[in-house]
Amino acid sequence: MTFGTDMMTSNTTGDTLLKVEHLSMKFGGLMAINDLSFEARRGEITALIGPNGAGKTTVFNCITGFYKPTMGMITLRQRDGKEHLLERLNDFEITKSAKVARTFQNIRLFSGLTVLENLLVAQHNALMKASGYTILGLLGLPAYRNAAKAAIDKASYWLEKAELIDRADDPAGDLPYGAQRRLEIARAMCTGPELLCLDEPAAGLNPRESAALNTLLYAIRDEGVSILLIEHDMSVVMEISDHVVVLEYGQKISDGTPDHVKNDPKVIAAYLGVEDDEVEEVIAVELEGGDH
Numbered sequence: 088m089t090f091g092t093d094m095m096t097s098n099t100t101g102d103t104l105l106k107v108e109h110l111s112m113k114f115g116g117l118m119a120i121n122d123l124s125f126e127a128r129r130g131e132i133t134a135l136i137g138p139n140g141a142g143k144t145t146v147f148n149c150i151t152g153f154y155k156p157t158m159g160m161i162t163l164r165q166r167d168g169k170e171h172l173l174e175r176l177n178d179f180e181i182t183k184s185a186k187v188a189r190t191f192q193n194i195r196l197f198s199g200l201t202v203l204e205n206l207l208v209a210q211h212n213a214l215m216k217a218s219g220y221t222i223l224g225l226l227g228l229p230a231y232r233n234a235a236k237a238a239i240d241k242a243s244y245w246l247e248k249a250e251l252i253d254r255a256d257d258p259a260g261d262l263p264y265g266a267q268r269r270l271e272i273a274r275a276m277c278t279g280p281e282l283l284c285l286d287e288p289a290a291g292l293n294p295r296e297s298a299a300l301n302t303l304l305y306a307i308r309d310e311g312v313s314i315l316l317i318e319h320d321m322s323v324v325m326e327i328s329d330h331v332v333v334l335e336y337g338q339k340i341s342d343g344t345p346d347h348v349k350n351d352p353k354v355i356a357a358y359l360g361v362e363d364d365e366v367e368e369v370i371a372v373e374l375e376g377g378d379h
């Protein structure tokens with residue numbers, strides 16, 4: 088059973104899902120993103136990394152409609168071939184029509200509602216549609232009863248994947264931090280996204296929580312849903328990503344597999360905070376230091 092989307096076909100894995108072209112975002116005199124282009128493929132985990140202030144969150148905010156880019160195109164191509172130009176849509180349309188879901192750096196759950204209720208609230212739109220938006224519909228229509236059952240089934244499915252099924256009836260605010268993070272991701276999955284954007288999902292997690300997060304992310308990818316994530320923890324990025332895009336000062340400096348990126352002198356220079364032509368020297372010094 089899969090709940091990623093109704094129209095999943097395995098032969099579409101590897102197609103381009105998201106295409107960012109010549110994206111720029113200016114805040115007053117500051118060019119936070121400068122002519123950035125990259126792609127994210129269907130059914131893959133793409134990581135967006137870079138030093139503090141590189142522009143990662145700004146890219147997320149442009150993709151998810153929180154910012155209107157100064158220039159550039161962001162195209163999302165759905166499984167059925169329908170294309171959405173995200174820079175022309177508002178955040179609500181991006182979630183509902185383009186099927187892009189996101190989580191934030193800070194947790195945003197309904198902490199007084201139970202774990203299950205948090206996942207049902209995420210399916211509110213589908214439930215209201217099935218009710219015909221009438222009280223009679225809510226009370227009697229078979230369509231509503233079927234939709235309510237489907238919503239509970241979908242919630243249970245993602246609670247299992249997030250290792251939270253035993254906590255379904257507990258208030259979300261009572262969960263440990265790592266479990267709250269997984270609940271947020273499960274909630275996003277209940278909206279049936281094709282692209283899931285995660286802003287630093289592993290921040291503050293202990294190793295056990297981090298492993299549970301990875302298991303959940305792999306389960307999502309196995310459904311054919313693409314993940315775009317910002318992450319500071321390099322061990323997480325290198326372990327789980329299929330594809331890594333590296334930003335520095337709003338520009339792309341590297342793009343490829345984790346292995347390609349981690350050996351790219353430009354990336355090493357950006358993380359060590361040195362100029363490109365000093366990289367070899369600095370790496371030699373680091374290695375020498377490591378020998379002592």
Ligand SMILES: Nc1ncnc2c1ncn2[C@@H]1O[C@H](COP(=O)(O)OP(=O)(O)OP(=O)(O)O)[C@@H](O)[C@H]1O
Pocket residue numbers: 114117119137138139140141142143144145146
């Ligand atoms: N709303 C805004 N108004 C003005 N400047 C902004 C705004 N949002 C971001 N910036 C600036 O744009 C640049 C990129 O910021 P952004 O938060 O996208 O970087 P980041 O790579 O996500 O950083 P971090 O890893 O620290 O979260 C920074 O110089 C930041 O100060």
